[in-house]
Amino acid sequence: MALFLLGLFLLQTASVFSWSAxxxxxxxxxxxxxxxxxxxxxxxxxxxxxxxxxxxxxxxxxxxxxxxxxxxxxxxxxxxxxxxxxxxxxxxxxxxxxxxxxxxxxxxxxxxxxRQERVIDHIFTGSVIILVSLLYINFGCAMDWSVCQETLRRPIGPLIGMFCQFIIMPLLSYGIGLVLFPTHPEMQLGMFFTGISPSGGASNIWTLLLGGNLNLSVTMTTICTLVAFGMMPFWVFTLGRYIFDRGELAVPYSRIASFAAGLIIPLAIGYLIQRKLPKLCRIMVRIMKPFSAILIIFIIIFAIATNLYLFKLFSLQIIVAGMGLPWLGFMFGGLLAFIFKQTIPDIKAIAIETGIQNTGVAIFLLRVGLKAPEDDLTTVLPVSTAIMTPLPLIVFYVIKLVRDRKQKIPSSDASLDKFKNEN
Missing domain, CATH: 2.60.40.10 (Immunoglobulins)
Structure with missing residues (x-):
């Protein structure tokens, strides 16, 4: 009887589950x-x-x-x-x-x-590639090796900056992605690629505006740009591999290797211009800072204008992630520089250099390295980061302007009193 019931059960089970499509x-x-x-x-x-x-x-x-x-x-x-x-x-x-x-x-x-591919999408990707390449040509022109050598004689500042840029920021971006997007590996990937990108050229502008050590900032930007050729693939193929595995995505080894090699070419072109065409080099250096700002603004505006889906993707988590990575970078960079007893201008330079990421490079890598729909989904994170990064810097700059103005007013009154007393 038991055998009969067992056979009946197996027959029913087979009749339920043994179908194919x-x-x-x-x-x-x-x-x-x-x-x-x-x-x-x-x-x-x-x-x-x-x-x-x-x-x-x-x-x-x-x-x-x-x-x-x-x-x-x-x-x-x-x-x-x-x-x-x-x-x-x-x-x-x-x-x-x-x-x-x-x-x-x-x-x-x-x-x-x-999304269905449009002509404007290819224009956007191509324009980002061209602009990033031009920016790296400018980097090659702007590299002042004598300043770098002088700064490297006391390498504590650049070493702190490199540690923050290539250890703290990748780990921060990985952690933020896990916490805010636990079930969305593509968003984790966009956050992570933003965190492993080198420091942006806008950091030099903000360092100058906020009274930081500009020579240290330029040196750190130069060093981080060069070191990024090795560190970006390192992080992608190590810690980033876990994100690729979670999302069941293939790691684009060849594309990332081509990306790293591809950026060396414009950097080398800039260096050759510096050596062989000094007049042209001076012109390119003069336009580097406004060009960097234009690049960031262009990427944000063009990305939003051509990809209105970004508004649908924006959520509280996206906004918090866009704020969290650069703002925490400012805090960790400044705190570490303070612990190692750096000067105030150096603390400002290290903090700014740590928090500002080259979001153009991140978008470029995501667009070129990934396939649809991941290339679209991941772009929103570097765009959000680019929008949120300057907000605290603007606040500090306004505070600095107000403070400078207040300091000038008493000094002017004192000079006036002195003039009256003398007369």
């Missing part, structure tokens, strides 16, 4: 707002109780919506035929699960919703 075509991507219909056939190995009451569900209906229409058309072979309708809602990846009951999930399809 065949699709008319292989689908891995669907465009936003596009509905794709796919022929589907469901068949069973057992012919005792076939029914077509199967369902297809999406793991995330904010990304992908599905509808399965099945009907039993072949009673002899016990097959169910129908159509699977897939509708792209927004950027991202979702899984389509086919089941007869809550526990009977037999087939799972992974489908990505992507």
């Amino acid at each position: 065949e699709f008319g075509r292989n689908v891995t991507t669907v465009h936003i707002y596009e509905t794709m219909s796919i022929p589907v056939r469901i068949s069973k190995d057992f012919n005792d109780k076939l029914n077509c009451f199967m369902t297809a569900t999406s793991s995330d209906e904010s990304i992908l919506m599905v509808d399965l229409e099945l009907f039993q058309s072949d009673y002899a072979s016990h097959n169910c035929h129908g159509m699977l309708n897939i509708t792209g809602v927004f950027l991202g990846k979702a899984k389509i699960m086919f089941n007869q009951s809550v526990t009977d999930i037999k087939h799972v399809l992974s489908v990505a919703t992507i």
Whole structure:
């Protein structure tokens, strides 16, 4: 009797779970707002109780919506035929699960919703590549090796800056990504790539405006730019690999290697201009600071104007991440410089150099290195960081202006009193 019941149970189990699905075509991507219909056939190995009451569900209906229409058309072979309708809602990846009951999930399809490529998208990517290359040519022209050598004779400042830039910032960006986006590896990746990017040229401008050590800032920017060629691939292939694994993404080894090698070329061109064409070099150095500012503003405005989906992606977590990385960078850089008893101008330079990331390089790497939809989804993090980075610096600059103005007024009154007394 026990054997009979066991055999009956196994037969019922087999009749429930032993079905298979065949699709008319292989689908891995669907465009936003596009509905794709796919022929589907469901068949069973057992012919005792076939029914077509199967369902297809999406793991995330904010990304992908599905509808399965099945009907039993072949009673002899016990097959169910129908159509699977897939509708792209927004950027991202979702899984389509086919089941007869809550526990009977037999087939799972992974489908990505992507944007349809436009000419403006290629223009944006190409313009970012060109502008970043021009910026690195300017870096090559602006490198003052004599100043670097003088600063490196007391290397404590640059060493603090390098530690902050290439140890603290990557770890901070990795931690922020895990905390704020625990189930979204693509957002973790955008945050991480922003954190491993070298310090931005705008740091020199802000250091000058806020009364920091400009020579130290320029030296740190130069050193960080050079060291980034090795440290960015290092972090991507070590700690970043865990993010790629969580998101089931392939690590773009060749693209990242090409990126690192590609930026050396404009840097070398700038150095050759400095050596061979000094007049042209002076002109390029003169425009480097405004050019850096224009680059940041251009990337932000162009990215938003051509990719309005960024507004949909912006959330409280995105804003907090955009604030958290640079603002914490300012704090950690300044605190570490203070602990090592640096001067006030040096503390300002190290803090600013640590917090300001080259978001243009991050966007460039994400756009070139990743495929859709990850290239779109990840871009929002460096854009958010670029928007949020200057906010505390603007506040400090206004405070500095007010303080400087107040200090000048008493000194003017004192001079006037002295003039009256003498007369």
